[in-house]
Amino acid sequence: KQEVTQIPAALSVPEGENLVLNCSFTDSAIYNLQWFRQDPGKGLTSLLLIQSSQREQTSGRLNASLDKSSGRSTLYIAASQPGDSATYLCAVVWSPGGTSYGKLTFGQGTILTVHP
Amino acid sequence: KAGVTQTPRYLIKTRGQQVTLSCSPISGHRSVSWYQQTPGQGLQFLFEYFSETQRNKGNFPGRFSGRQFSNSRSEMNVSTLELGDSALYLCASSYGQGNTEAFFGQGTRLTVV
Numbered sequence: 001k002q003e004v005t006q007i008p009a010a011l012s013v014p015e016g017e018n019l020v021l022n023c024s025f026t027d028s029a030i031y032n033l034q035w036f037r038q039d040p041g042k043g044l045t046s047l048l049l050i051q052s053s054q055r056e057q058t059s060g061r062l063n064a065s066l067d068k069s070s071g072r073s074t075l076y077i078a079a080s081q082p083g084d085s086a087t088y089l090c091a092v093v094w095s096p097g098g099t100s101y102g103k104l105t106f107g108q109g110t111i112l113t114v115h116p
Numbered sequence: 117k118a119g120v121t122q123t124p125r126y127l128i129k130t131r132g133q134q135v136t137l138s139c140s141p142i143s144g145h146r147s148v149s150w151y152q153q154t155p156g157q158g159l160q161f162l163f164e165y166f167s168e169t170q171r172n173k174g175n176f177p178g179r180f181s182g183r184q185f186s187n188s189r190s191e192m193n194v195s196t197l198e199l200g201d202s203a204l205y206l207c208a209s210s211y212g213q214g215n216t217e218a219f220f221g222q223g224t225r226l227t228v229v
Contacts, residue, residue, distance in 0.1 A: 032216060043120075043206055044220040089159070093216055102147045102164035102212060103172045109158065 002027045004092050006107035013080055013114055021075040021110045023090035028068045031095035034104070035064050035075050038087045047088075048075070052095075080114045087111050118143065120209050120221035128227045134195040137224045139207035141188050145219075147171075147212030148190035150182060153204040153223070165190055166212045197228045 003026045013019050023033070032051050036044040048057045048064040050073065056065040063076040073090060091104040121140040129135050141148050149164035149172075161174040165184035182192045188209075194201055204225050208218040 034218060036220075041204075041225070043122075043222040044208075046217060046219055049217045091159075091218075102149045102166065102208075102210060102216065102218075103161050103174075104149070104151070104159075104208070104218060105161070106151075106159040 002092070002094055002105055004090060004105050004107040006088075006090060006110050008110060009108065010111040011113070013112075015080060015082060015114055015116050017080050017114075018076070018078050019080055019112075021077070021088050021090075021112070023073040023075070023107055025071050025073075025092050025105075027094060028071055029094060030068060031093040033064075033066055033073050034091050034093075035062075035073075036089045036091065038089060038109070040087075044089065077112075080112075082114050082116055084114050085112055120207060120219055122205075122207055122221035122224050124224060125222065126225045126227075128229060129197050130229055131197055131199060133197050134193065135197060135226060137192045137194075137205055137207075137226075139190045139192070139209075139221060141190070141207075141209030142219055145209040145211055146188055147210045147216070148184055148188065149208050149210075149218070150190070150192050151206045151208070152176075153206060154202075159206070162192070194226075199228050202226060202228045 034049045035047040050066045061078040087109045089109045091106045147166045150162040164172040184190045204223045206223045208220045210218045
């Protein structure tokens, strides 16, 4: 069964700390992996998309890596700020035969709190 | 460039009624997918439409249905509502081929009483 797991479920850090969120997936035949952020009661905001042929992507203070062989992705947030407080979700599109386009399988998310 | 628009934002319905939710994708996107988000189950895939055809379907009962129009706008319908259908319903749009980066709307909060 194709599943996505995120650890930890919750994380609380002081402002300014660098942190890593983890995402693991059970099947290495992925098409891409996408990281999202969700604020309470709101929709999802796309942070980074990593195609299966890529090893990492960067946007500002965010860096996401992908290791298909080990079934893992990490989201690195540098110099965290209170405004980074949100739920972070990773989602995988698998591509057995190319029929999984548009179907995202999500992890349960990591609730991040950055306190001043 | 306008984002994904979902209407209405909030709905309160009674058990047994039916409801229709709407999603307008980003201009040029041909894929629209729908997700149900609940505190207990997280985000679960309902179905995906591409160029008016359902391309993928999740494990939900037949009470959940959808369609996509020629302008890529999509609607989702839930018939015979149950209390357990209370959730945040999110839709996402993407180009659907090649670049499949998904962009989400703000969601429709459905409460069934």
